[in-house]
Amino acid sequence: MKSLKNIFQEKKNLLSIFFTAGYPNLNDTTAIISELSKNNVDFIEVGLPYSDPLADGPTIQDSSQVALQNGMNLDIVFDQLKSIKETNTTPLVLMGYLNQLIKYGEDKFCEACVACGIETVILPDLPMIEYENHYQQLFKKYGLTNVFLITPHTSEERIRKIDTFTEAFIYVVASSSITGAKGEISNQQIDYFERIKSMNLKSNLIIGFGISDAKTFNTACSYASGAIIGSAFIKHLSKHGTDNIAQFIDPLKS
Amino acid sequence: MTENKNMKSKFQPTTEGYYGQFGGAFIPELLYPNVKELEDNYLQILESSAFQEEYKDLLQHYVGRPSPLYLAKRLSEKYGATIYLKREDLNHTGAHKVNNTIGQILVAKHLGKTKIIAETGAGQHGVATATVCALMNLECVVFMGETDIKRQAPNVARMKMLGVKVVPATSGSKTLKDATNEAIRYWIQHPETYYLIGSVVGPHPYPDMVARLQAVISEEMKVQLKAQTGNENPDTIIACVGGGSNAAGAFYHYLDDENVELIAVEAAGLGVHSGESAATSQLGEVGVIHGSKTILMQDEYGQITEPYSISAGLDYPGVGPLHAFLHETKRAQFMNATDKEALDAAFELTQLEGIIPALETAHALAVLPKMSLKKDQVVVINLSGRGDKDLETYINHLED
Numbered sequence: 001m002k003s004l005k006n007i008f009q010e011k012k013n014l015l016s017i018f019f020t021a022g023y024p025n026l027n028d029t030t031a032i033i034s035e036l037s038k039n040n041v042d043f044i045e046v047g048l049p050y051s052d053p054l055a056d057g058p059t060i061q062d063s064s065q066v067a068l069q070n071g072m073n074l075d076i077v078f079d080q081l082k083s084i085k086e087t088n089t090t091p092l093v094l095m096g097y098l099n100q101l102i103k104y105g106e107d108k109f110c111e112a113c114v115a116c117g118i119e120t121v122i123l124p125d126l127p128m129i130e131y132e133n134h135y136q137q138l139f140k141k142y143g144l145t146n147v148f149l150i151t152p153h154t155s156e157e158r159i160r161k162i163d164t165f166t167e168a169f170i171y172v173v174a175s176s177s178i179t180g181a182k183g184e185i186s187n188q189q190i191d192y193f194e195r196i197k198s199m200n201l202k203s204n205l206i207i208g209f210g211i212s213d214a215k216t217f218n219t220a221c222s223y224a225s226g227a228i229i230g231s232a233f234i235k236h237l238s239k240h241g242t243d244n245i246a247q248f249i250d251p252l253k254s
Numbered sequence: 255m256t257e258n259k260n261m262k263s264k265f266q267p268t269t270e271g272y273y274g275q276f277g278g279a280f281i282p283e284l285l286y287p288n289v290k291e292l293e294d295n296y297l298q299i300l301e302s303s304a305f306q307e308e309y310k311d312l313l314q315h316y317v318g319r320p321s322p323l324y325l326a327k328r329l330s331e332k333y334g335a336t337i338y339l340k341r342e343d344l345n346h347t348g349a350h351k352v353n354n355t356i357g358q359i360l361v362a363k364h365l366g367k368t369k370i371i372a373e374t375g376a377g378q379h380g381v382a383t384a385t386v387c388a389l390m391n392l393e394c395v396v397f398m399g400e401t402d403i404k405r406q407a408p409n410v411a412r413m414k415m416l417g418v419k420v421v422p423a424t425s426g427s428k429t430l431k432d433a434t435n436e437a438i439r440y441w442i443q444h445p446e447t448y449y450l451i452g453s454v455v456g457p458h459p460y461p462d463m464v465a466r467l468q469a470v471i472s473e474e475m476k477v478q479l480k481a482q483t484g485n486e487n488p489d490t491i492i493a494c495v496g497g498g499s500n501a502a503g504a505f506y507h508y509l510d511d512e513n514v515e516l517i518a519v520e521a522a523g524l525g526v527h528s529g530e531s532a533a534t535s536q537l538g539e540v541g542v543i544h545g546s547k548t549i550l551m552q553d554e555y556g557q558i559t560e561p562y563s564i565s566a567g568l569d570y571p572g573v574g575p576l577h578a579f580l581h582e583t584k585r586a587q588f589m590n591a592t593d594k595e596a597l598d599a600a601f602e603l604t605q606l607e608g609i610i611p612a613l614e615t616a617h618a619l620a621v622l623p624k625m626s627l628k629k630d631q632v633v634v635i636n637l638s639g640r641g642d643k644d645l646e647t648y649i650n651h652l653e654d
Binding site for chain 1: 270278279280281282283284286287425426431435438439442445539540541542543544545550552554555556557558
């Protein structure tokens with residue numbers, strides 16, 4: 001697996017795709033990753049399905065519920081990811097909720113990430129203060145790095161602090177909404193992207209939430225290193241399964 | 255509200271909202287500005303004379319406080335103890351919940367908020383929120399699990415009459431946990447709203463703020479016990495715990511007085527180990543739920559378990575961080591009561607004292623037969639709510 005850090009140096013307009021592990025079927029994880037890689041997706045976010053995903057909209061919530069009903073759990077997803085460690089070259093990022101890590105065992109969770117070749121995690125309910133007090137050291141021990149989210153309401157002071165903690169990228173939440181909300185990119189959002197861009201942060205920026213098609217993806221890319229598409233891809237999977245992934249990715253890459 | 259600022263109690267949270275290892279503010283960045291605004295302002299607002307005057311005036315003239323402390327003679331005789339009932343059921347809207355909503359609506363006004371959201375389980379907090387929003391002419395949306403909407407129809411009707419939009423939560427077990435998830439998601443999307451949380455749960459500063467607003471219960475108890483028994487301390491205080499706001503209020507001014515025995519009663523549903531229970535302290539482990547670190551019911555992979563209780567106000571898979579700390583430090587004893595025990599206790603109180611308690615409250619009453627009590631032992635049971643909303647369940651039980 002390539003290192004995420006190198007990807008940022010090599011390329012612009014990075015396309016990242018989010019999917020929920022165990023959706024639509026328990027054993028689709030490796031096939032989805034393989035298809036996304038074949039179609040030149042630059043990095044992949046693997047969602048760990050959670051019973052109470054507070055930061056996710058209805059589409060990802062539903063996919064999580066289905067994945068859990070399918071029997072997905074952390075042991076299975078780590079086994080699946082381990083099985084493709086040698087063959088998959090596209091960087092993977094794990095996205096889950098803090099309670100999953102706490103219950104699984106903080107060290108055990110980190111060890112499993114390392115065993116799968118994963119170096120980046122996104123835990124949307126891990127606050128900065130808890131990171132500073134505890135998790136920064138834990139992750140450092142395993143060579144893991146955490147991605148922080150910023151929103152239009154995050155203060156400049158706070159963004160600067162997040163910038164100092166960031167090794168992979170800053171996740172720029174496109175609007176103060178949960179994932180999958182409808183709508184195009186508004187002038188207000190563009191003002192926000194420009195404000196962040198003009199801060200000349202050292203970190204790479206990736207825009208997510210509300211990115212659903214070529215148009216929103218391209219707009220996002222003009223203000224950041226790339227963008228993440230989640231809900232729109234989950235919707236595609238629920239309609240077409242894992243067979244026609246190229247059909248979803250091709251228009252984004254043109 | 256009479257907390258002594260110089261008192262360094264281990265039961266008061268740290269500036270980061272921790273009671274021992276429990277508490278904190280585990281929130282997505284999207285909610286940080288809202289929670290930070292509240293954290294920066296809540297103590298100053300609660301301690302301001304403008305707030306205190308209005309809060310106390312409304313509690314007296316609108317809610318009907320102080321609520322009576324009633325010596326339940328026949329109940330005392332039956333259990334061989336001196337049992338007092340703190341009559342929160344006599345508050346306007348029928349439960350302790352209004353102490354908190356009156357306080358928080360004033361906090362929201364001080365912060366300049368015009369739209370209120372809330373979650374509700376049994377509907378008592380929803381009604382109490384709808385009531386203060388009508389009083390203050392503020393727009394209000396209440397999230398309630400679809401299951402609870404069905405089993406607490408009278409409270410849904412009251413909320414609607416009060417002009418509130420009731421939004422059904424259709425995920426998970428469609429109860430309190432899911433209603434709270436939906437309220438938080440709505441809050442993320444509408445950061446201009448004020449989230450009026452109904453219990454001592456959620457990210458810091460909510461657990462502390464709600465405990466302070468419910469502390470009026472034990473503040474009054476001290477004065478009333480002094481007048482009636484000559485001693486402001488009882489031997490034992492019993493309260494039911496879902497999230498734990500009525501218990502937090504009844505315990506608050508006694509937390510540092512280790513001579514006062516504190517008993518928290520959870521809902522055991524069909525039995526603690528039946529798989530259909532909400533006895534968090536018995537079944538839970540450390541984790542994060544709704545923005546705070548506490549004990550919660552979860553599986554081996556950290557997926558939050560669907561709790562069960564006949565009582566819509568107690569079937570919550572977590573417990574407030576203060577209660578997790580009281581449990582861990584053994585400052586409070588955690589007991590539990592099954593659906594059946596609670597139903598029996600509700601009928602017993604009704605027939606002995608002419609008081610129909612809420613199903614939640616009935617759990618607190620249900621531990622009396624399990625305790626070894628002494629005749630001169632002064633026991634206060636926090637009678638957190640009245641049973642009007644549970645009549646359908648009670649009638650069905652009568653017919654069984």
